[in-house]
Amino acid sequence: MENTTLTLDTLSRPIKDLRISVTDRCNFRCTYCMPKEVFNADYKFLHREQLLSFEEITRVSKIFASLGVRKIRLTGGEPLLRKNLPTLVRQLANIDSIEDISLTTNGVLLSEVLAVELKEAGLKRVTISLDTLDDATFRLISDVDVNVEQVLQAIGHAESAGLTPVKINTVVKNGINESSILPMARYFHGSGKILRFIEYMDVGHTNHWKMDEVFSAADIIREIRKEFDLTPVDANYQGEVAKRWRYQDGGGEIGVISSVTQPFCQNCTRARLSAEGKLYTCLFATQGRDLRHLLREGADDKYIADVIGSVWAKRADRYSEIRTSETALLPKVEMSYIGG
Ligand code: SAM
Ligand code: SF4
Ligand code: SF4
Numbered sequence: 001m002e003n004t005t006l007t008l009d010t011l012s013r014p015i016k017d018l019r020i021s022v023t024d025r026c027n028f029r030c031t032y033c034m035p036k037e038v039f040n041a042d043y044k045f046l047h048r049e050q051l052l053s054f055e056e057i058t059r060v061s062k063i064f065a066s067l068g069v070r071k072i073r074l075t076g077g078e079p080l081l082r083k084n085l086p087t088l089v090r091q092l093a094n095i096d097s098i099e100d101i102s103l104t105t106n107g108v109l110l111s112e113v114l115a116v117e118l119k120e121a122g123l124k125r126v127t128i129s130l131d132t133l134d135d136a137t138f139r140l141i142s143d144v145d146v147n148v149e150q151v152l153q154a155i156g157h158a159e160s161a162g163l164t165p166v167k168i169n170t171v172v173k174n175g176i177n178e179s180s181i182l183p184m185a186r187y188f189h190g191s192g193k194i195l196r197f198i199e200y201m202d203v204g205h206t207n208h209w210k211m212d213e214v215f216s217a218a219d220i221i222r223e224i225r226k227e228f229d230l231t232p233v234d235a236n237y238q239g240e241v242a243k244r245w246r247y248q249d250g251g252g253e254i255g256v257i258s259s260v261t262q263p264f265c266q267n268c269t270r271a272r273l274s275a276e277g278k279l280y281t282c283l284f285a286t287q288g289r290d291l292r293h294l295l296r297e298g299a300d301d302k303y304i305a306d307v308i309g310s311v312w313a314k315r316a317d318r319y320s321e322i323r324t325s326e327t328a329l330l331p332k333v334e335m336s337y338i339g340g
Contacts, residue, residue, distance in 0.1 A: 071098070217243070
């Protein structure tokens with residue numbers, strides 16, 4: 001597919017970013033994402049043949065690129081559970097107009113060797129999720145027998161391999177880990193890594209989200225200001241998810257993703273592709289458009305581009321702006337499936 005046609009949705013938002021879930025499985029059972037009582041019980045994970053192959057992901061990514069996508073983030077579930085991920089990264093890096101490929105991971109499988117392989121394949125950056133430095137709290141949240149030290153090692157491997165700047169995602173859940181905010185800020189202050197605090201969201205419907213479990217962006221900033229002076233920083237680009245803050249003492253910057261209390265839908269340029277090839281135009285969607293059957297049943301690239309373009313052209317999503325305690329109960333797709 002050659003040149004790009006600019007595709008705008010009903011709110012004049014272009015399609016610029018693609019998040020690709022490469023698997024719906026995970027080696028963690030974070031209580032806010034894949035609670036054990038559901039995901040270790042009768043949850044139906046995708047079978048191998050249902051997953052898009054690397055060739056299918058690459059082909060559809062090229063088509064997305066022809067519609068305006070410039071950035072790809074690989075995610076899941078836990079993307080490093082997918083074998084030979086560097087092979088996929090290499091294929092995606094060969095798409096001319098893709099400028100940035102990144103990965104979100106819980107880090108446990110990110111060995112020194114794999115970090116180097118991913119970098120050599122064309123991965124630019126890694127975001128590693130870590131909600132606390134306290135082992136007991138970490139186990140309470142991730143619900144697996146893993147130590148914080150293992151994640152810190154992965155952060156080190158990512159940095160040594162040049163997958164920088166390494167970002168750290170910290171979800172804050174009221175009553176669970178707000179006391180970890182300051183220790184996290186202290187630990188990463190001046191390290192060159194960018195800590196991003198995320199408000200707990202009502203993604204999926206298995207986590208039984210409640211508004212009073214959200215620790216707000218304003219409270220997160222207030223907490224950090226108990227010890228550090230912070231000034232707001234302008235966004236790097238339109239559509240940037242995190243609101244940025246800089247330490248006045250030169251210790252770097254942090255981000256706060258305030259999807260619940262300060263929604264940013266009007267700048268949302270993200271499409272999501274589930275591991276089985278369904279296109280979703282919002283993290284909080286209840287339905288996606290199946291692209292896999294088009295890929296597998298002989299549709300040509302032009303036809304698939306037209307389908308994606310028409311889905312995007314009809315897009316009116318602004319869930320975070322219209323969230324209520326009632327919408328929180330809708331049967332939304334799980335984040336591990338759609339790709340976080
Ligand atoms: N398994 C990888 C990881 O944890 O980094 C990638 C997928 S995970 C779904 C992507 C991100 O979503 C993680 O940073 C995770 O903390 C965040 N996340 C998951 N459930 C969330 C929720 N209910 N609210 C806010 N963030 C959430
Ligand atoms: Fe797994 Fe990431 Fe979800 Fe935790 S947040 S259960 S690590 S997919
Ligand atoms: Fe984008 Fe949907 Fe999130 Fe709004 S709620 S920022 S439209 S993914």
